[in-house]
Amino acid sequence: MSRSRGLPVPSSRLARLGRLSGMTAGVAGNMALGGAAALGRGERPSWRGLLMTPSNVTRIADQLAKMRGAAMKIGQMVSMDTGDVLPPELAQIMARLRDDAHFMPPAQLSKVLSQAWPEGWRRSFARFDVRPIAAASIGQVHRARLTDGRDLAIKVQYPGVAKSIDSDVANVGALIRMSGLLPKGFSLAPYLDEAAAQLHEETDYLREAAHLTRFGTLLADADGITLPRAHPDWSTDTVLAMDFVPSRPIEEAVSESEEVRTQLVARLLDLTLRELFEFKLMQTDPNFANYRYRVGTAEVVLLDFGATRRVSDRISTAYRKMLRCGLAGDLDVVEEIAVSIGFFDKKTEPHHLTRIRRMMAMIFDALRAESFDFADPTLSRQMQAEGEALARGGFIPPVVPTEVLFLQRKLAGMFLLGARLGVRLPVAQMMARYLD
Secondary structure: OOOOOEOOOOOOHHHHHHHHHHHHHHHHHHHHHHHHHHHHOOOOOOHHHHHOOHHHHHHHHHHHHHHOHHHHHHHHHHHOOOOOOOOHHHHHHHHHHHOOOOEOOHHHHHHHHHHHOOOOHHHHEEEEOOOOOEEOOOEEEEEEEEOOOOEEEEEEEOOOOOOOHHHHHHHHHHHHHHHOOOOOOOOOHHHHHHHHHHHHHHOOHHHHHHHHHHHHHHOOOOOOEEOOOEOHHHOOOOEEEEEOOOOEEHHHHHHOOHHHHHHHHHHHHHHHHHHHHHHOEEEOOOOHHHEEEEOOOOEEEEOOOOOEEEOOHHHHHHHHHHHHHHHOOOHHHHHHHHHHHOOOOOOOOHHHHHHHHHHHHHHHHHHOOOOEEOOOOHHHHHHHHHHHHHHHOOOOOOOOOHHHHHHHHHHHHHHHHHHHHOOEEOHHHHHHHHHO
């Protein structure tokens, strides 16, 4: 059942800081009471257990959902099961943030649009639905029709989120550190800095409109892929107007035939390979909400290009060589490339390196199969077990270049979608055309 409702977005820095400070104080208070109760029972209190109580999980998730903006966005990023660097306990706190975002009430929406658009803008619209058709961390989307007949989807940014990104990120970082769940020696700061930088880009809707137009050109020849056109006359840095494209959430395709599901995932995986090796421009957010489909045609509809990033020639070339050598079984070269990319370094302990090589062999053995079964959990379970063993053994990965981090997140997101829709694909064959 949806928990979303119209709630004003706190737009001033002071109000947002107060919300986060109050949440943190409430969590700390709950932990103190829980610790005192444990001591009273003669038990040694567990920091992790005190944090992960149902009341604390609910308090954190609800407050971030009400704030929206960067605080909620980071929560969504942490909660996605796509190989993120943080421990799974933190994902539990944020898991509820993937759905049912609250939305601005009509009065606040009207104020935001009146600040972005010329006076009298309402006279240009034959229809404007104040109830959003989608609400997320940074903005919400409304369907509208202009008097000239254009049927639009209009994304409206929440007030104050752009100005509060740095403070929100810093405060969420403090909450993560307070959890005590980060591996000893793990450097969180570079990831928070990059998250803030990406969020600053995502709040520039004119930048997103430019990427939307660019991808429209790049994909003009793509079979079975469509995306809306941006409408510059009604777009600003905080409002993005684009075509309304009738479609359904990609996750609902689970009820479609095997042929349709397979075609949908194949098109999205092939698009990811084109982004990496051909366009060298990638939409890096694998959130399922960014992908929809047209029933009966298996046509993919692409949405949200705010997280678009360029892929450097160096990284594109390194991935091409790494995949080619890995599929050929040359793990020595794969190891060299992995070091050059930044997954680990030459100082890695031999016993850790042995386990890492075993993980790489598992991945390429699975990809090399005639048909890769996305729904088979064997590989993911093996990788999880090996990763946990690495962590227990004291392996601390170096700070992965942010370009690589977001690229890996996108690739993992595509495999997660394949698992969700339960498909099999000749992945090695699909990759081959891009690896020569």
